[in-house]
Amino acid sequence: MTIDDIIDFVEGLGDVLTLRPAPGDGSPEISWGDSFFYYSPDRVVPTTTQPFATIVTKNYPGDESSRLDRAGAFRVNVHAGKDAFIEATGHAPREQGPSGVDAGAPDTVIAHPLYGSAAWLAVIDPGAHTDAVIRELLWQAHALARSRYELRQANTP
Structure with a gap:
């Protein structure tokens, strides 16, 4: 999968x-x-919510473990909920710490290196192994x- 895909x-x-x-x-x-x-039917950037998914193309400060400094590397980050997180990782979201998982392994669904405790998942360079999974997530x-x-709309006066 490419970024454009x-x-x-x-x-x-x-x-x-x-x-x-x-x-x-x-x-x-x-x-x-x-x-x-963002989910936004009115095409306005929501001010009260985070994106539901992101694609990052570089290391951010404090988030170098994915090794996105490699040519062409990118990471898809997805907030698909706690149930999807548990299904993908085999465990509930927990505080980050050494997990024994290589955060830079390509084409592998992992707990996000920084935001896994908030049930975010990540895939570096999705390919044949994770194509269907990342689409479902x-x-x-x-x-x-x-x-x-x-x-939110239903609760707005």
């Missing part, structure tokens, strides 16, 4: 706002080249984001 898939889920920070748009330089996916994350959006 993932973006096309996520945008095809419907009502997705994709942010792709770039030079000159006012976004922080560290985010340039990355992608952030993205679908689940989108469905959860849609549910949260609808609940």
